[in-house]
Amino acid sequence: MRYLLIHQNFPGQYKHLFPALAKKPDNLVVGIGEEHLVRQRFNGAELPHNMKLIGYKSPHAAGEHTHPYLKGFEGNIRRGQQVTRVLLDLKKRGFYPDILLGHPGWGEMLFARDVFPKSKIISFCEFYYRGTGADVGFDPEFGSNLDDYCRIRVKNSTLTQALLDCDLGIAPTEWQKSVHPPEFHHKIAVVHDGIDTVQVAPNPEASFTLADGRVLTRRDQVVTFVNRNLEPYRGFHSFMRALPIMMAQNPHAQFVVVGGDDVSYGRKPPEGGYRKLYLKEVADKIDHARVHFTGKLPYHAYLSLLQISSAHLYLTYPFVLSWSMIEAMSAGCIVIGSNTTPVTEVIKDGRNGLLVDFFDHQGIAATITRAMSNPTKYHPLREQARLTAISQYDLQSVCLPKLIELIHS
Known part of the structure; x- marks a missing residue:
């Protein structure tokens, strides 16, 4: 099997999945993340032969005259383009993932379906922003207005596209699943990232x-x-x-x-x-x-x-x-x-x-x-x-x- 894992801050939520998928020597697992973060986290670590890491250069920010609602979306598109160049290079070299997993929040997954239309795409459904009933408007000390609600609606554009494109979504908790639009709930399973309870355990001598x-x-x-x-x-x-x-x-x-x-x-x-x-x-x-x-x-x-x-x-x-x-x-x-x-x-x-x-x-x-x-x-x-x-x-x-x-x- 061939796996592709994409996360701006790689490995992010794939910290444990990345090596777990590589336990079978016949599997090939490729991770993609922002270049300087990948370098910082792995610091030249030697990986097994069937695990590969690829970094992409940080994209340019949105243009100076971009509408404020669109600045984040434009930044996501630019990041999506950077990742797409990496995906096209992988495809050119003969790598076609059976399963592609990614966090859509920064735009990296925007064009994955266009490059790999036959892959099973699994999106990490961490959060879907809402004008009411979640974080926005919860704290009266930091009030919200119509401008905030409009901005949030546009902010969800990247996440909505990911929900449309994916074959499966994975949310860490039931509540995080619940904030996504109900029409997509049938696509989203709930699995927490997991805690190493052997390492994280009581120690009376600490x-x-x-x-x-x-x-x-x-x-x-x-x-x-x-x-x-x-x-x-x-x-x-x-x-x-x-x-x-x-x-x-x-x-x-x-x-x-x-x-x-x-x-x-x-x-x-x-x-x-x-x-x-x-x-x-x-x-x-x-x-x-x-x-x-x-x-x-x-x-x-x-x-x-x-x-x-x-x-x-x-x-x-x-x-x-x-x-x-x-x-x-x-x-x-x-x-x-x-x-x-x-x-x-x-x-x-x-x-x-x-x-x-x-x-x-x-x-x-x-x-x-x-x-x-x-x-x-x-x-x-x-x-x-x-x-x-x-x-x-x-x-x-x-x-x-x-x-x-x-x-x-």
Whole structure:
């Protein structure tokens, strides 16, 4: 079998599938991604003979005079053209994939069907934007208007084309499937990317070293908050506004905040980033010696932090569910999650975690305090959280086998 995997930030969601498909020596698996990202992630790594990586050059941005609604779409078309040149070269050299998988979000899949009309095309259905009922309009602090709704409709053009072209779509969660147009639901299967629950597991001997040299362990009270970037979409503003209350109620607790100052989702941050903005808002109400901003962490350090967590707070708009929440559950954390649809699909209040209102700073603080003040009482939640991760989201026993079976069905 011949497989082609396409992802701007390769391998992205195909991190585990890419090598799994190459386990059969007769298979040939080709991965395509943006050149500088492929180089950065693989750094000259030697791959087996039946795994190939190809990078394409970053496309030019949209033209200066392009209509604002169309700037993203034009950028996607330019990226699609770059990838098409790679596909045509592969075809010229005799490579024709039996199965082609790709993330359509950046336009890379726009013309794949035109180059390989006979391939089985499988699209990664991560999210389909909506004017109501999801992320847009959820947070009154960041209002929406007709201009936003019109822009979103055009933004979906690339995703709609992918749904029309694909033979099968794969969404990580039922809720992420649900935001796609109902007329395409028959095409979309639900399979999570998977969590390595063997690696991401409780470790009573774990420790985490702060920047000032202090070492935290399970014997300390540690509240953890983790995002790729600290931004409103992932509830950073709600966390910061709850922080003075949490600190007052838990005078011995340390608060460790992981994440960068860029933006992954939503509006660009003001000058200096959201961390600077919201830290300034609460600056005179918190004990700065007990809140630790780590920036982005190496994976092993991030995992150690989860393993010592006394209470892990995960907040999100109705949007894509983060891997980190399920990793926290797999590590045996008490997860306090926002009562938003992506979270409630996984966390059942009082059974495998606790739910809080995204905007209720008093409620967030009270729930964190409740979880930390009586750890024995909430130990069953830790156990059930891990059991949920293993039974529903384990990479090797659940998700990867189901994904491989699906793409060959």
